[in-house]
Amino acid sequence: MPFLFEDYCLDANRRELKRGSELIPIGPKVFDLLLFLVQNREQVVTRDDLLEAVWQGRIVSESTLTSHVNAVRKAIGDTGKEQRLIRTVSRRGLRFVGKIIEEEMPALASVTDPGTDLGVQHGKDIQEPIRTFEVGAPTETREAAPVLAAEAESPPPLPDRPSIAVLPFQNMSGDVEQEYFADGMAEDIITALSRFKAPFVIARNSSFTYKARAVDVKQVGRELGVRYVLEGSVRKAANRVRITGQLVDTATGAHIWADRFDGELGDIFDLQDQVTESVVGAIAPAVEKAEIERAKRKPTTSLDAYALYLRGLARLHQFGNRQANDEALRLFNRAIELDPEFATAYGRAASCYLIARINGWIPDIANAIAEVKKLTQRAVELGKDDAIALSAGGNALAFVVGDLGVGAGLVDRALALNSNLAEAWNFGGWVKLWLGEPESAIERFARAIRLSPLDPWLMGMRAGTAYAHFFLERYDEAASWAAMALQCSPDYRPGLRITAASNAMAGRPEQARKAVARLRELSPTLRLSNLKDVLGPYRRAEDVARYEEGLRQAGLPE
Numbered sequence: 001m002p003f004l005f006e007d008y009c010l011d012a013n014r015r016e017l018k019r020g021s022e023l024i025p026i027g028p029k030v031f032d033l034l035l036f037l038v039q040n041r042e043q044v045v046t047r048d049d050l051l052e053a054v055w056q057g058r059i060v061s062e063s064t065l066t067s068h069v070n071a072v073r074k075a076i077g078d079t080g081k082e083q084r085l086i087r088t089v090s091r092r093g094l095r096f097v098g099k100i101i102e103e104e105m106p107a108l109a110s111v112t113d114p115g116t117d118l119g120v121q122h123g124k125d126i127q128e129p130i131r132t133f134e135v136g137a138p139t140e141t142r143e144a145a146p147v148l149a150a151e152a153e154s155p156p157p158l159p160d161r162p163s164i165a166v167l168p169f170q171n172m173s174g175d176v177e178q179e180y181f182a183d184g185m186a187e188d189i190i191t192a193l194s195r196f197k198a199p200f201v202i203a204r205n206s207s208f209t210y211k212a213r214a215v216d217v218k219q220v221g222r223e224l225g226v227r228y229v230l231e232g233s234v235r236k237a238a239n240r241v242r243i244t245g246q247l248v249d250t251a252t253g254a255h256i257w258a259d260r261f262d263g264e265l266g267d268i269f270d271l272q273d274q275v276t277e278s279v280v281g282a283i284a285p286a287v288e289k290a291e292i293e294r295a296k297r298k299p300t301t302s303l304d305a306y307a308l309y310l311r312g313l314a315r316l317h318q319f320g321n322r323q324a325n326d327e328a329l330r331l332f333n334r335a336i337e338l339d340p341e342f343a344t345a346y347g348r349a350a351s352c353y354l355i356a357r358i359n360g361w362i363p364d365i366a367n368a369i370a371e372v373k374k375l376t377q378r379a380v381e382l383g384k385d386d387a388i389a390l391s392a393g394g395n396a397l398a399f400v401v402g403d404l405g406v407g408a409g410l411v412d413r414a415l416a417l418n419s420n421l422a423e424a425w426n427f428g429g430w431v432k433l434w435l436g437e438p439e440s441a442i443e444r445f446a447r448a449i450r451l452s453p454l455d456p457w458l459m460g461m462r463a464g465t466a467y468a469h470f471f472l473e474r475y476d477e478a479a480s481w482a483a484m485a486l487q488c489s490p491d492y493r494p495g496l497r498i499t500a501a502s503n504a505m506a507g508r509p510e511q512a513r514k515a516v517a518r519l520r521e522l523s524p525t526l527r528l529s530n531l532k533d534v535l536g537p538y539r540r541a542e543d544v545a546r547y548e549e550g551l552r553q554a555g556l557p558e
Helices: 027-039 048-052 062-075 176-195 203-212 219-222 268-296 303-315 322-340 345-357 365-382 388-400 405-419 422-436 439-450 458-471 473-487 493-505 511-523 541-554
Strands: 003-005 008-011 016-017 086-091 091-098 163-166 228-237 240-249 253-263
Touching: 003 176, 008 027, 027 048, 027 062, 027 203, 048 091, 062 086, 086 458, 163 176, 163 219, 176 203, 176 228, 176 268, 176 322, 219 228, 228 268, 268 303, 268 422, 303 322, 303 493, 322 345, 345 365, 345 388, 388 405, 388 422, 388 493, 405 422, 422 439, 422 458, 422 493, 439 458, 458 473, 458 493, 458 541, 473 493, 493 511, 493 541, 511 541
Parallel strands: 163 228
Antiparallel strands: 003 008, 008 016, 086 091, 228 240, 240 253
């Protein structure tokens, strides 16, 4: 006999929910959850009761459970605020409080239906037509309360870090076999993004509740408490596949980044890896840039440690500006004062000394060496799994302190932690140059550029490639890469130096002399005799000798 409440009819045998004569669409797990609550309405049902009865004891995230409770309430016209039919009992669980017309059912009866295979099909309980959530904060990000603590009356606040949700990629092919590939794309991107310390990345179980649904990214942002949403699609034609992706600011609806990728289906998993690498490498700097712009708009009085860090990062990216570099160091130090365990800020502060030395701005090298040692030590202690802190600190330790062995090890550890971090590949390229391995350096710089073709460090990637070709005696290639580096930043001193040296060795003295003339305007005291003050810790004496000879031919004074 069906259960009747208000104007609803819940039929356990037919597995139907009706309002009057209207059949209400409801997913199988949502139906099971409602039925269990109705059957056991005489007592409070705990989280463990629900997991055992509805999910047969399988591990389910709090956010998945919360979304199903919200879907039940939506189906019967209830809300978390009103709680007319389903009431949350604080720190205990849920209870169905609506008046039922039906014979009493056995307490805590399990939900069973011989005609239904509950939860066996992959992804079954995340493909239900759940239309809305009244709460969205995945409880993985909060302290778990004993029972259904994820339910709340208002949307979760935005974290103090950049926050992103990767929605399930749409399968546009009409080919069921591609469904797994589309899901795999989103899951791989979530995993890869999670390797970055700064972004707050919503777990897969929460973002996949939006599968097969038309969504409004602004609503998703409110429900999940995120500032950015990544959407994507997969389309197959013959043996080709096209994957598109777009990153959207949920507050404004503005597109931060968009791209598409085409490939062969011969090795679909290899293609999946390539796309994941490209997407993550592109959107990580895009998010960082958007966050920097947002931080600039904050009133000074309300700045917290992370906003200070972002402002410092914006100044650090003005590589040829001494005042900006000094301001970046001041901002990073202020961020550290507010949050003494902010590992990345220590690494970035060390980078300020690296930029200063590259440009010849350090009057007291002994003090700079001591500061970089101290900053890098803290970055490593606090950021053992923070790829940015390790790579930035390691690069500065190698260049400023001259500890190439330890510095190279830190950069390699960063790459092992996060193979999608473009700047770590860039720093790794410079390390390979100093170690006397120019071919490996070229490979690392190429990886960095592929991951982040619009990166703020792009001129360093291009200049590093120029140096590598120069040391391999490929002077024309070196001059070409040097010219591209100066397109990014015309006054980038390492770019000007390699432009001068490579053009001189390639037999183009006029271009070489022009580069030296500009270099001397920026660094009037630079001579061959003090060139070592701005050079990295090159292990091969022949590399330094060749470089000095190129600059000598270009006109740099002794």
